[in-house]
Amino acid sequence: MKNIKDYNLDALKEELVSLGEKGFRAEQIFKWLYVDKVKSFDEMTNLSLELRNKLKENYNICDFSIERKLVSKDGTIKYLFGLGDGNAIESVLMQYKYGKSVCVSSQIGCKMGCKFCASTGALFVRSLTSGEIIEQIIKIEQDTGETVSNVVFMGIGEPMDNFENVMNAIGILNNQKGLNIGARHISVSTSGVVPRIKEFADKDVQCTLSISLHSANNKTRSSMMPVNNAYPIEELMAACKYYMDKTNKRISFEYALARDNNDNLKDADELVNLLKTKLGYLNLIHVNLIPINKIENGNYDQSSLENIMKFRDYLNDHGITATIRRELGSDISAACGQLRRQNLK
């Protein structure tokens, strides 16, 4: 049976018309799903009994189970959600001064094989549907009673490898009659799937784009991220330039520092040169420095804070805005690169 949360508003209108109903019912259903967050069609009391029965015959309402919930000392909450088919995914709620932010997963497992990431240890199973992406936010709002103001696609999976569903989910998140989260408060992160970055630019959505860069030279980057063999840095930079030319929007570059791997000033200098020569647009570049998180059987150790600060200062002194990301939830393995697919069977 189809999950009704997989449909955006226009698609749901078409579905209803195909069932012999009036299209405007879709807006009523959207309100029940995303404002009232009901779990059954019977609760949609302004719909006729006949329509509710038709909906029950044709659709289900996706509802995850909370299998585990870990609360960090900094207030970050990591959820393990059961999807009902034996699979489970992790999502994280982070508390910032500006509001509540949810890091969502986009796939069950990940094909990209980044060497510093726990998600890659478990095999790829499948991509999440749009409704399953959105459900992570709804479930967290239901559980905490709080409103989520920001969404980052940085959990398990490569969002650009599930492009259509991610874009559809963004449309529902962003719709004023849906979850009504402003596009500027939604951030999509990619390991560097070049064709999809260009497609993302062509769609001209107002979301923020983040690129996991982690090194400015192909040898080191390929050793950390196999995707670099398919789309080396030159192609990645060309796609970023295309995005900036087209949208005039900022790109955030993620750079996880691992000791003696990519964290010395020679690496910082390479990064400055790369961004300046290949992109220009210094006002549209931001580098997020992340102390790499050690994972089980992982090869990388975290850089010292001193090194990270020197790296940041070097970038800032050479005209590249860089900040060190405050790590949330590392005591519960909820920090960047620490989420993993789980199996409930």
Ligand code: SF4
């Ligand atoms: S860092 Fe992202 S793209 Fe790379 S393996 Fe992990 S989840 Fe996949």
